[in-house]
Amino acid sequence: MSGYSRVIAARMLPSRTTGDLIDGHWRLLNGWGAVPKTMVWDNEAGVGRGKLTAEFAACAGLLATKIHLCRPRDAEAKGLVERANG
Numbered sequence: 001m002s003g004y005s006r007v008i009a010a011r012m013l014p015s016r017t018t019g020d021l022i023d024g025h026w027r028l029l030n031g032w033g034a035v036p037k038t039m040v041w042d043n044e045a046g047v048g049r050g051k052l053t054a055e056f057a058a059c060a061g062l063l064a065t066k067i068h069l070c071r072p073r074d075a076e077a078k079g080l081v082e083r084a085n086g
Contacts, residue, residue: 007036018046018055025059038066 009028013020041047
């Protein structure tokens with residue numbers, strides 16, 4: 001979830017819809033007891049492609065965090081996330 005601090009967290013979700021992604025975020029952050037300054041996402045449709053979905057924008061505002069959407073085909077940004085999936 002936070003590539004620069006090297007904190008990685010995951011949760012199994014029933015789907016990749018916006019609601020399930022927000023719920024998954026909420027549960028992970030609740031477990032940490034903290035919210036990162038910025039969260040990085042790799043062009044996931046449920047989060048937004050080029051622009052955040054209204055729901056994710058509202059969630060980011062509620063949490064006072066920024067969401068960085070990686071550009072499509074940005075191998076450097078994607079590699080940071082994918083290395084953990086090894």
